[in-house]
Amino acid sequence: MADLEDIIEAIDHLRPTVPRIVVAITGFGGAGKSTLSxxxxxxxxxxxxxxxxDFLDPMRSHLRSRDWDGVERSRIRSEVVEPFRRGEPAIYRPYDWNVGALGPLTTLPEATVLIVDAIALLHPELEGCFDLTVWVDVDLETAAKQGIQRDRQAGSDHDALWDEVWVPNDREFAKTYDPIGQADLLYRAN
Structure with a gap:
């Protein structure tokens, strides 16, 4: 099981041979991906x-799907990862949840390490995009409880979505694509 220092060491190990490193931080909804990132x-x-x-389709991300097709993986690849790798500006339109539509064009700040945190990243559509993949290793039940609590604290009642859509989607995705087995590192917060 990796800790924060292990992930940092793995990134540093890549620096001599990979000029622009892309790291995937993924796991079940509510696992702690954003906190780690x-x-x-x-x-x-x-x-x-x-x-x-920023890359969730608001309609599809609220529907059952065995491959989490509400994650706009093709946009992540074409608008951000590929330009970043080429050393070009990555310009994208993040989803603006307040207005219910794609927001204004945004340019990713200049960097040499891109950390992408999202559900369902370890999918064939993103094969070859990442130099390091990290699974936030929290069981589905615990992750869902954390996500529900986070949403409630933010004033959102998504309990039905968690129960009827998001948890089943996570379960099906894990069963279909084995993201835990694909990850380079498994991380568990202390």
Whole structure:
């Protein structure tokens, strides 16, 4: 089981041979992906975070799907990862949840390490995109409880979505794609 220092060491190990490193931080909804990603951005010089919720289709992410097709993986690849790898500006339109539509064009800040945190990243559509993959290793039940609590604290009642859509989607995705087995590192917060 990896800790924060192990992930930082793995990134540092890649620096001599990979000029622009892309790291996937993934796991079940509510597992703590964003918390880990923020800690990495603070600890890893030259890093920037891409928040996966900016690439969720608001309609499809609220529907049952065995492959979490509400995650716009093709946009992550074409608008951010590929330009980042080429050293070009990554310009994308994050989803604006307040207005219910794609927001204004946003340019990813210059960096040498891109940390992408989202559900369902370890999928064939993103094969070859990541230099390091990290699974936030929290069991589905615990992750869902954490996610529900987080949403309630933010004033959102998504309990039915968690029970009827998001947990079943996570379960099916894990069964279909084995993201835990694909990950380079398994991380569990202390």
């Amino acid at each position: 923020r800690a990495l951005v603070e600890a890893v010089p030259g890093s920037v975070r891409l928040h996966g919720d």
